Amino acid sequence: MRSPIRIVFEQRNETPKYLSTLVPLISVIAALVAGALFLLATGYSPIDTYTNMLSDGFASSRGITDTLGLSTVLICTGISAAFAFQMNLYNIGGEGQLYLGMIGGAWAGLALGDRLPSFVMIPTVLLLGALAGALWILIPAYVRSRLGTSEIVTTLLLTYVAASLVDHFVYTPGSFFVTKNSAFPQGRLVPDSASLTAFGNTSLYPTFFLVVLVTLTLFWLVKRTEYGYRIQVIADSPRAAHYAGINANRTTLSVMLISGALSGLGGAVLIVGPFGRLDPGITMLGYGYAGIVIAALARNNFSAVIVSGILFAGLRSGGDKLQISTDTPIHIGVMLQGAILLFALGGEAFRRYRIHAVRTERTAQ
Amino acid sequence: MTNTSHEVAKGPHHESGAAPSALSAHSIVKRFPGVLANDSVDFDVLPGEVHTLLGENGAGKSTLAAMLCGLYQPDSGYITRNGERIALSSPRAGLQHGIAMVHQHFRLVERFTVAENVILGSRDLSFRLNRSELEDRVSAVAESFGLPIEPGATVGDLSVGQRQRVEIVKALYQGAEILLLDEPTAVLVPAEVEKLFENVHAMTQAGKSIVFISHKLGEVVEISDRVTVLRNGRVTGHVSGRGTTDTRELARLMVGRDIELTTQRASHATGHEVLQIRDLSLNVGGVSVLSDISFNVHAGEMVGIAGVAGNGQKELAETIAGLTSPTSGSIAITGSMSTDRGPIHARELGLAYVPEDRLGMGLVPSMSILDNLLLTRDRNFVVDRASVEPEAVRLIEQFEIKANGPEHIARKLSGGNAQKVLLARELSGGRSATKLLVVCSPTRGLDVGAIETVRALLNDARSAGQAILLISEDLDEVMSLSDRILVLYRGSIVHETPGESAQLATVGAAMAGLSTEGNA
Ligand SMILES: Nc1ncnc2c1ncn2[C@@H]1O[C@H](COP(=O)(O)OP(=O)(O)O)[C@@H](O)[C@H]1O
Numbered sequence: 002m003r004s005p006i007r008i009v010f011e012q013r014n015e016t017p018k019y020l021s022t023l024v025p026l027i028s029v030i031a032a033l034v035a036g037a038l039f040l041l042a043t044g045y046s047p048i049d050t051y052t053n054m055l056s057d058g059f060a061s062s063r064g065i066t067d068t069l070g071l072s073t074v075l076i077c078t079g080i081s082a083a084f085a086f087q088m089n090l091y092n093i094g095g096e097g098q099l100y101l102g103m104i105g106g107a108w109a110g111l112a113l114g115d116r117l118p119s120f121v122m123i124p125t126v127l128l129l130g131a132l133a134g135a136l137w138i139l140i141p142a143y144v145r146s147r148l149g150t151s152e153i154v155t156t157l158l159l160t161y162v163a164a165s166l167v168d169h170f171v172y173t174p175g176s177f178f179v180t181k182n183s184a185f186p187q188g189r190l191v192p193d194s195a196s197l198t199a200f201g202n203t204s205l206y207p208t209f210f211l212v213v214l215v216t217l218t219l220f221w222l223v224k225r226t227e228y229g230y231r232i233q234v235i236a237d238s239p240r241a242a243h244y245a246g247i248n249a250n251r252t253t254l255s256v257m258l259i260s261g262a263l264s265g266l267g268g269a270v271l272i273v274g275p276f277g278r279l280d281p282g283i284t285m286l287g288y289g290y291a292g293i294v295i296a297a298l299a300r301n302n303f304s305a306v307i308v309s310g311i312l313f314a315g316l317r318s319g320g321d322k323l324q325i326s327t328d329t330p331i332h333i334g335v336m337l338q339g340a341i342l343l344f345a346l347g348g349e350a351f352r353r354y355r356i357h358a359v360r361t362e363r364t365a366q
Numbered sequence: 367m368t369n370t371s372h373e374v375a376k377g378p379h380h381e382s383g384a385a386p387s388a389l390s391a392h393s394i395v396k397r398f399p400g401v402l403a404n405d406s407v408d409f410d411v412l413p414g415e416v417h418t419l420l421g422e423n424g425a426g427k428s429t430l431a432a433m434l435c436g437l438y439q440p441d442s443g444y445i446t447r448n449g450e451r452i453a454l455s456s457p458r459a460g461l462q463h464g465i466a467m468v469h470q471h472f473r474l475v476e477r478f479t480v481a482e483n484v485i486l487g488s489r490d491l492s493f494r495l496n497r498s499e500l501e502d503r504v505s506a507v508a509e510s511f512g513l514p515i516e517p518g519a520t521v522g523d524l525s526v527g528q529r530q531r532v533e534i535v536k537a538l539y540q541g542a543e544i545l546l547l548d549e550p551t552a553v554l555v556p557a558e559v560e561k562l563f564e565n566v567h568a569m570t571q572a573g574k575s576i577v578f579i580s581h582k583l584g585e586v587v588e589i590s591d592r593v594t595v596l597r598n599g600r601v602t603g604h605v606s607g608r609g610t611t612d613t614r615e616l617a618r619l620m621v622g623r624d625i626e627l628t629t630q631r632a633s634h635a636t637g638h639e640v641l642q643i644r645d646l647s648l649n650v651g652g653v654s655v656l657s658d659i660s661f662n663v664h665a666g667e668m669v670g671i672a673g674v675a676g677n678g679q680k681e682l683a684e685t686i687a688g689l690t691s692p693t694s695g696s697i698a699i700t701g702s703m704s705t706d707r708g709p710i711h712a713r714e715l716g717l718a719y720v721p722e723d724r725l726g727m728g729l730v731p732s733m734s735i736l737d738n739l740l741l742t743r744d745r746n747f748v749v750d751r752a753s754v755e756p757e758a759v760r761l762i763e764q765f766e767i768k769a770n771g772p773e774h775i776a777r778k779l780s781g782g783n784a785q786k787v788l789l790a791r792e793l794s795g796g797r798s799a800t801k802l803l804v805v806c807s808p809t810r811g812l813d814v815g816a817i818e819t820v821r822a823l824l825n826d827a828r829s830a831g832q833a834i835l836l837i838s839e840d841l842d843e844v845m846s847l848s849d850r851i852l853v854l855y856r857g858s859i860v861h862e863t864p865g866e867s868a869q870l871a872t873v874g875a876a877m878a879g880l881s882t883e884g885n886a
């Protein structure tokens with residue numbers, strides 16, 4: 002007698018260690034394969050495209066420094082998302098907080114002008130950017146911690162407001178942020194004291210190392226300190242937190258504020274680095290959204306965020322250059338980003354479940 | 367493994383010449399991730415008999431029952447009904463073969479009436495329900511087995527015992543010939559247990575078969591025609607014949623060694639008042655949950671709170687532990703007010719609290735034993751795990767916790783070991799030396815070996831002069847350990863009696879709300 006075969010998802014008690022590395026890796030490969038199919042279908046050569054992307058993204062000194070330069074901001078938005086994720090908070094408004102970071106950073110640079118030396122100006126710009134990012138998440142953080150309102154909706158909606166704010170500051174005639182009497186609206190450059198110089202002839206700025214340092218510090222904070230201990234307790238068992246007298250509301254609030262500040266820092270990094278001004282073009286780049294994918298790929302492990310941030314930056318900058326070197330559409334990079342997210346989330350199923358096929362009725366005969 | 371067809375009729379207790387068993391399981395194997403829940407289990411029940419499945423928690427009783435009623439499918443092995451092989455792909459298929467299960471956790475719709483719940487899932491309903499006719503039919507079925515129920519009552523208003531009756535009536539209404547009762551007495555007070563046993567007799571008289579599941583030896587001996595003992599998923603023995611059954615033998619089959627549950631109260635001298643509760647009341651959402659509770663617990667004394675679940679036990683414990691603010695009244699620990707001052711303050715005064723929900727509240731499941739020990743202690747900004755590690759190692763040894771070391775994750779501990787970690791932490795003091803220990807259902811869900819250990823630990827703590835408030839739904843436990851027993855019923859203390867002279871019947875009656883007098 003033949004009996005039908007059924008696919009069974011059996012929950013794993015424990016995820017084997019190798020799967021934690023294997024699943025993200027396979028997700029990336031699967032996304033590349035999906036991208037290749039797409040390229041083939043639209044008449045481009047996947048091999049050429051990927052070779053170009055690889056050499057433009059990683060395998061040349063120009064490529065690698067561009068990638069590290071771009072990864073600076075992506076790591077910021079990546080840890081921003083990851084920091085909130087670890088407490089099961091979904092800050093998907095990193096994009097908006099990033100804009101605010103730019104606004105805050107640019108404002109600090111312009112308002113303080115040339116009066117202060119660089120070693121005061123740079124930290125001030127970065128700090129104000131972070132502060133502005135934190136400010137942008139204050140309301141979602143407050144209502145989430147007090148009333149339990151979903152932060153997913155509130156942070157996302159505020160991103161649209163933030164985008165309008167950027168437009169407002171750039172396109173309003175006589176705005177503080179733009180060059181006066183200029184024929185077409187453009188953000189004003191911050192003074193030299195608020196600008197860092199890139200290494201040599203590259204687009205890699207010293208902020209990269211700062212951001213890596215910040216990431217490692219957060220990693221330490223979570224693993225080793227009382228603050229991190231609380232976060233772990235609340236994330237795993239709010240009732241145990243209550244039992245132990247840990248104030249979950251306050252911790253929720255602070256975690257979200259830090260998450261916002263990290264995205265804001267990403268915006269300020271662009272001010273002291275490559276952009277130097279409030280540029281409305283930022284709203285087209287999606288660096289904040291990319292942070293969510295980076296965090297998902299890193300499985301919210303902070304040190305892995307650095308790796309996945311760099312990987313992602315490589316895909317992006319390699320993809321962007323395709324447009325220039327070949328005629329492949331720029332969207333292949335963006336598409337790969339989406340595909341990676343999909344496969345990374347899909348891969349979760351393999352981490353959580355053991356999947357096997359069984360015959361519906363097995364007997365001892 | 368090969369089974370030939372002639373084995374089908376050969377149940378483990380087949381008596382030659384008798385009718386085939388109503389229902390049998392043959393070499394059933396069921397595996398869950400990491401556990402072999404049933405390992406080649408044979409089991410059968412005859413028409414009109416009570417066959418008990420006895421075993422500790424986790425022995426695999428519920429799993430076997432779930433396969434007998436079609437909720438789970440065996441990995442291998444098969445089931446026969448009246449000697450014929452059947453495939454039970456779902457509980458509905460089980461019902462079609464006249465098999466129904468009353469689960470440990472009831473599956474009733476609280477907002478529906480009794481009659482509505484009973485007919486829920488029946489397929490032969492006409493489109494328009496005639497309420498009174500329906501209720502009559504339900505009543506008729508219930509009464510024929512001596513199960514008094516009120517078909518028009520809303521289930522949400524019923525007591526646990528009454529709800530169980532509704533589940534049984536529902537099974538009978540659906541035409542069950544074989545009833546699987548999964549730990550039916552766990553939720554009942556003594557008087558209700560007696561009533562249930564009467565119903566069981568009425569059902570077997572009518573030719574129904576009962577598979578009775580329990581881990582309580584006393585009642586098993588009382589109700590069963592035959593007993594099959596399970597341990598770690600395997601059948602360790604069959605005992606047949608009522609009255610001839612020796613509980614020691616059953617205990618040994620169940621646990622795998624001789625067992626002696628301490629029932630004697632450690633002798634001791636009681637000291638000063640450690641916990642003082644005055645006129646404590648608590649309203650939640652306008653409903654009175656605790657009303658006017660006053661009592662003391664002295665150093666070296668164990669006070670037991672008896673009561674059926676849901677009569678305010680959890681709220682009382684949480685109020686004392688500083689997790690809930692009372693509506694009125696006061697709590698003092700070692701002479702200092704702790705009302706409204708939070709759990710950390712209460713702990714600083716010497717409180718330790720073992721909540722009923724070990725992994726949901728007392729421990730953080732994803733954290734190591736070491737980190738869990740830190741939960742109720744003072745932690746510096748940089749958490750100094752290295753300096754706590756030796757203590758963790760020592761506690762693991764002292765409390766005989768089966769773990770790979772301080773890094774063992776709490777979630778992966780067995781129930782008994784998780785409880786030992788919790789007790790180890792709470793008894794060893796954190797923010798200050800433990801003077802008052804509030805424990806809720808400390809042995810619930812544990813196997814007999816662990817129960818023995820946990821009770822011994824509580825006795826030791828009392829001998830060491832700690833004041834203990836034992837809140838438990840297990841009446842035997844409260845009766846055997848407490849120096850003084852208070853009965854909590856609908857948020858009030860309705861009965862108080864010294865532990866030594868306490869009468870099961872009196873305390874049981876008070877738990878059921880039948881007596882509101884003071885001292886017995
Ligand atoms: N649905 C399930 N998934 C995984 N493990 C289970 C499941 N049900 C039971 N188990 C495991 O199978 C074993 C037997 O459980 P159970 O049949 O509930 O025991 P009992 O009813 O005798 O207390 C236990 O180790 C339990 O953890």
Ligand SMILES: [Mg+2]
Pocket residue numbers: 424427428429470548549
């Ligand atoms: Mg069970």
